[in-house]
Amino acid sequence: MSYEEKTLLSKELFERAKRVIPGGVCHNLRYFPPYPFFVEKAWGSRIMDVDGNTYIDYWMGHYTHILGHRHPDVVKAVTDYIKESGYHFGLVNKEEIKLAELVVELVPCAECVRFCCSATEAAMYAVRLARAWTGKDTIMKAVGGWHGASTDLSFGISYPFNERETLGIPDELEARVKLFTFNDWDDTLRAMDECGDDLAAVIIEPVLGVGGFIPATKDYLKSLKNELEKRGALLIFDETITGFRVSPGGYQEFIGVTPHLTVLGKILGGGFPIGAVCGPMDILMMGSYERRKPNRVLVGGGTFSCNPISMVAGRVVLERLLEDKKKIYPYINSLCDSLRKGIEEAGKAYGLKVETTGIGSLFMIHVKKEDVPLRSCEDIYEHTYWDIRDTSLRRFLASHGVHMIHGGGAVSYAHTEEEVEATVNVVGMFFEEFKG
Numbered sequence: 266m267s268y269e270e271k272t273l274l275s276k277e278l279f280e281r282a283k284r285v286i287p288g289g290v291c292h293n294l295r296y297f298p299p300y301p302f303f304v305e306k307a308w309g310s311r312i313m314d315v316d317g318n319t320y321i322d323y324w325m326g327h328y329t330h331i332l333g334h335r336h337p338d339v340v341k342a343v344t345d346y347i348k349e350s351g352y353h354f355g356l357v358n359k360e361e362i363k364l365a366e367l368v369v370e371l372v373p374c375a376e377c378v379r380f381c382c383s384a385t386e387a388a389m390y391a392v393r394l395a396r397a398w399t400g401k402d403t404i405m406k407a408v409g410g411w412h413g414a415s416t417d418l419s420f421g422i423s424y425p426f427n428e429r430e431t432l433g434i435p436d437e438l439e440a441r442v443k444l445f446t447f448n449d450w451d452d453t454l455r456a457m458d459e460c461g462d463d464l465a466a467v468i469i470e471p472v473l474g475v476g477g478f479i480p481a482t483k484d485y486l487k488s489l490k491n492e493l494e495k496r497g498a499l500l501i502f503d504e505t506i507t508g509f510r511v512s513p514g515g516y517q518e519f520i521g522v523t524p525h526l527t528v529l530g531k532i533l534g535g536g537f538p539i540g541a542v543c544g545p546m547d548i549l550m551m552g553s554y555e556r557r558k559p560n561r562v563l564v565g566g567g568t569f570s571c572n573p574i575s576m577v578a579g580r581v582v583l584e585r586l587l588e589d590k591k592k593i594y595p596y597i598n599s600l601c602d603s604l605r606k607g608i609e610e611a612g613k614a615y616g617l618k619v620e621t622t623g624i625g626s627l628f629m630i631h632v633k634k635e636d637v638p639l640r641s642c643e644d645i646y647e648h649t650y651w652d653i654r655d656t657s658l659r660r661f662l663a664s665h666g667v668h669m670i671h672g673g674g675a676v677s678y679a680h681t682e683e684e685v686e687a688t689v690n691v692v693g694m695f696f697e698e699f700k701g
């Protein structure tokens with residue numbers, strides 16, 4: 266059965282949504298042609314749509330559900346909390362201390378942490394703190410890096426990278442952001458030199474996220490930190506995706522390079538909205554109520570910041586990751602290794618040049634035009650059929666019961682070997698059709 270034949274109710278809902286929501290979606294990624302399926306429910310590694318079709322899901326709530334959808338421990342903790350205490354007070358409560366203590370225990374750079382509602386906000390605050398701390402204005406970000414759509418960081422995100430990312434941002438702000446090629450030391454130095462003595466910080470996903478799931482090398486990150494310290498600037502890691510995923514302390518623990526500030530989100534909220542900026546107390550104290558104008562950094566506000574539901578859910582997930590780290594990380598990493606290998610072998614079997622980037626439980630499929638290694642986002646756009654990932658590939662997989670966005674995703678503790686095998690088969694069927 267074709268996708269359209271299987272998703273009649275979703276089609277109707279999409280028509281209805283378009284009448285009241287521009288384009289029918291409130292997050293552009295959730296659209297794919299001809300229309301997205303509407304979710305009825307999710308559990309473990311699975312999603313069911315309103316027409317009753319089930320999918321092996323690798324999107325996992327934007328890579329949040331490392332333990333699987335609707336984890337029973339999270340459901341119990343959250344419902345117990347709501348029944349016994351409530352769900353939003355807009356006041357301090359002890360749940361935020363418990364989660365903050367865990368972040369400080371786990372994340373090497375975190376002497377303290379400030380929670381907010383999204384990683385977009387957290388990245389915006391990290392940049393503001395870095396500018397205030399250094400007294401400089403220019404920020405560097407990697408081509409293809411995604412740190413949310415804040416006005417400060419909406420540059421060089423999508424292809425073609427040299428075109429303006431969005432209308433509605435004044436030229437003066439664009440001049441305060443310099444782009445560089447991820448993992449390319451010469452280009453990074455070039456951009457630093459262009460900043461002159463105005464460089465406040467480099468913000469970087471240490472594993473390039475939606476730009477390609479490409480890990481930065483240890484040497485590159487070490488050089489970056491040393492050079493920034495020489496120039497009186499800060500290194501900000503955006504570990505929104507990698508935090509608690511590649512290891513309990515994120516990529517910084519895994520690779521052994523500690524940044525000055527870190528942005529967190531996703532897994533940290535246990536499936537509920539969250540963002541956090543963490544780092545040294547003296548930098549974060551610049552945002553404290555104790556500082557007065559003109560010497561303070563405005564951090565915070567946020568009606569739902571530190572809401573107890575995100576705090577409880579996040580703590581339950583982090584505690585589980587800590588308790589069972591010897592089981593969970595080897596399991597999800599080796600399952601994802603099998604997936605990456607299986608997909609590359611399927612590509613080879615159909616005579617295609619397929620590379621599956623990623624690390625740990627993250628993966629992204631690339632069908633290459635040339636046999637060159639993929640080290641940056643530009644490599645992906647130059648050397649692969651990147652435009653199939655969120656169009657024909659996504660639709661083909663969905664019509665065969667597998668759900669991926671950007672041609673990849675994250676393996677959770679709820680996924681099984683059988684599901685990985687089934688996924689490899691379906692991706693192989695796509696390769697066969699793509700080969701034509």
Ligand SMILES: Cc1ncc(COP(=O)(O)O)c(C=O)c1O
Pocket residue numbers: 327382383384385386388411412413414470474475503504505506530531539540
């Ligand atoms: C690396 C990175 N930073 C920041 C964000 C923005 O996070 P949020 O959606 O919580 O605002 C994302 C979201 O996908 C992300 O992947």
